[in-house]
Amino acid sequence: MELKFLGTSGATPTMDRNLPAIAMRLDSGEIILFDAGEDVQRRFEAAKLKFNVPTTILISHLHGDHVIGLPGLLFNFHLNGRTAPLTIIGPQGLAAYLLFHFQLIGLKAQSYSLSLIEVQFPKDDTPKGGMDTIQYRNFLTSAYERAFVQISGKIIKIADAYVIKTYWMKHSMPTLGYRYEEKPHDGKFNPERAKELNIRPGILWKRMQKGETIKINGDTEINPILEGIVTEKRPGYIVAYSGDTMMCPNLVTLAKNADYFICESTYIIEDEKLAIEKLHMSTKMAATVARDANVGHLFLVHFSGRYRDVMILEEEARRFFQDTTAAVDLMNIEIKPKK
Numbered sequence: 001m002e003l004k005f006l007g008t009s010g011a012t013p014t015m016d017r018n019l020p021a022i023a024m025r026l027d028s029g030e031i032i033l034f035d036a037g038e039d040v041q042r043r044f045e046a047a048k049l050k051f052n053v054p055t056t057i058l059i060s061h062l063h064g065d066h067v068i069g070l071p072g073l074l075f076n077f078h079l080n081g082r083t084a085p086l087t088i089i090g091p092q093g094l095a096a097y098l099l100f101h102f103q104l105i106g107l108k109a110q111s112y113s114l115s116l117i118e119v120q121f122p123k124d125d126t127p128k129g130g131m132d133t134i135q136y137r138n139f140l141t142s143a144y145e146r147a148f149v150q151i152s153g154k155i156i157k158i159a160d161a162y163v164i165k166t167y168w169m170k171h172s173m174p175t176l177g178y179r180y181e182e183k184p185h186d187g188k189f190n191p192e193r194a195k196e197l198n199i200r201p202g203i204l205w206k207r208m209q210k211g212e213t214i215k216i217n218g219d220t221e222i223n224p225i226l227e228g229i230v231t232e233k234r235p236g237y238i239v240a241y242s243g244d245t246m247m248c249p250n251l252v253t254l255a256k257n258a259d260y261f262i263c264e265s266t267y268i269i270e271d272e273k274l275a276i277e278k279l280h281m282s283t284k285m286a287a288t289v290a291r292d293a294n295v296g297h298l299f300l301v302h303f304s305g306r307y308r309d310v311m312i313l314e315e316e317a318r319r320f321f322q323d324t325t326a327a328v329d330l331m332n333i334e335i336k337p338k339k
Helices: 040-046 067-081 094-104 133-143 192-196 203-209 250-255 269-277 283-292 311-318
Strands: 002-007 020-024 030-032 055-059 085-093 114-119 147-149 155-156 163-167 178-183 214-216 221-223 240-244 260-264 299-302 325-328 332-334
Touching: 002 040, 020 040, 020 240, 040 067, 067 094, 067 221, 085 155, 085 178, 114 155, 133 214, 147 299, 155 178, 178 250, 178 299, 203 214, 203 240, 240 250, 250 260, 260 283, 283 299, 283 311, 299 311, 311 332
Parallel strands: 030 055, 055 085, 085 114, 114 147, 240 260, 260 299, 299 325
Antiparallel strands: 002 020, 002 332, 020 030, 155 163, 163 178, 178 240, 214 221
């Protein structure tokens, strides 16, 4: 598995930093993309990411710096004859955003399967006026060709190898944080030990690979872990991502025991008043959450354009949480399977 930081700036790009986008390439080749800032399609090229593999795009909220690159990426998929399935997940309103591009500028996704999942606003965050939920659903399903599903709850996607959970953050508009939880991996199989116990290759080997107890000769039970045929299951990785947010209880829940926590850190400590005013995070705030949530490693992103050297932010955060890295554009982190 790899983490690729495609854009680490906040609000506006700089000469060295693109707008928010972080890609996670799984061992299967699938890509999970956290946010889609402007020009993300060129960042795909620069990071040598494939355009025609199963992909899930997770949009945190509908502020422009986190979503403007999405239509361009979808155009790229269409023009290059994409065939692999695509899932896009985000807060309510994302379908309408794509619908207008579909109607006004000809955005298409006709060559591949596209599933769109919107997370319904919490009651206290629902915008005043406009369409109610039923009107909104009817408007989308009648006008938009692709699948529309409205989901409330923490688990937003279940796949063979992982689940994705989502939590509401606290920002100036409804904003989601995402938590990727990899399912445990099968233990390492020792074929020689299986042969020593006269267990022939076949269906029993497959069952033992899963850690199942089997029977041989009609009644003899074999526990493959106790017998040294298979090691214990290897735990999967947890990767948590928060786009824009201020300090809130859900942020700690999102990051709890994550191996990698990717968190916005827009301001330095000296500018913490600005962070509070604009509902963002400072280096100290992000590091404090990482410490309290017992994360393995903290990656800082979403830096204000006023800071040219992000090492200043890294040094500040390390005073409160040592295992911290200020991410830079096109930084690649290789994640090896756990033992």
